[in-house]
Amino acid sequence: MVKMGVKFRDIVSPESIKFEQLENKIVALDAANIIYQFLSSIRQVDGTPLMDQNGNITSHFSGILYRTSSLIEKGIKPIYIFDGTSDILKKDTQDKRREVKEESQKKMEEALEEGRIEDARKYAVRTSRMSPKIIDGSKKLLELMGVPYIQADGEGEAQASYMVEKGDAWCVGSQDYDCILFGAPRMVRNLTVTGGKANLEMIDLKKVLEKLEISREQLVDVAILVGTDFNRGVKGIGAKTGLKLIKEHGNILNVIKKLDIQLEVEPEILRNIFLKHDVVSDYQLKWKSPNIEGVVAFLCGEHDFSEPRVLSALDKFKKIDNKQKSLTDWFG
């Protein structure tokens, strides 16, 4: 797995929740995060992604179709937030990820030639790439399904966090802890729908800060010490040590002074990425009934999906129509 997001697992203490608690709630999904998961995991045993006859990757279409429809069936209103332009500081991270992908590609091909199927898959999951084609296709599918998406100016997680802060969404859905740095009051992890065994984790920013007895600004300072997508962090400092240091010295500037360490990026610049990010505020969230013919034409006509399967997934949208008092509750 290519490293993504800040490593905060040890300090955030998530609470476990049920899908019922998300009923009638708007969940702002980090599109890049979720699509990447689909590209990585929806594969054949040897690691080959799902493809149509023309060789176009279709794993993400499968994921988006089934994930979205089952969330909707559970009464959850999903919206997808796409990344805009990345901060220049993210380039290092992106370069590193690309290196890992290229290396994994070679190892995968080797393993495949030598018939080591399990190894091939292991490496294949690390080769997933988010191309403009993948993004555009995903947007098109969402549009046909009547599910709103928002194009962020910068980081998708920042935009999603802003929307929760504003009350336009209830939580951010992402695997990355970065959204709490961006100020999301609530985030939910493991928003998967496999069988009945859910493992939903909710992280409440306010509770996290109270428990750790620090401010959000200090949490961001901890992240900078630990390392984010925008900086390397200090060698040997993990979440717990970082937290201890920030609490002890108040902020990252004091820590740097006391420990006589160097960061390659000014802390203030990194702080601003999380605390003063640009957001889009003139969006509107409007769900529409799915364009069934359109989805079928796109998935089945263009990408070789099975029509009965697509139709039965789209059927789940109807269940909501009946459950709600009025259509306008949902599609207003």
Next chain:
DNA sequence: CGAGGTGA
């Protein structure tokens, strides 16, 4: 990953 089938 998620759907759908299988068998106990």
Next chain:
DNA sequence: TCACCTCGG
């Protein structure tokens, strides 16, 4: 009903 497995495109 459920744990497990295979396949999707």
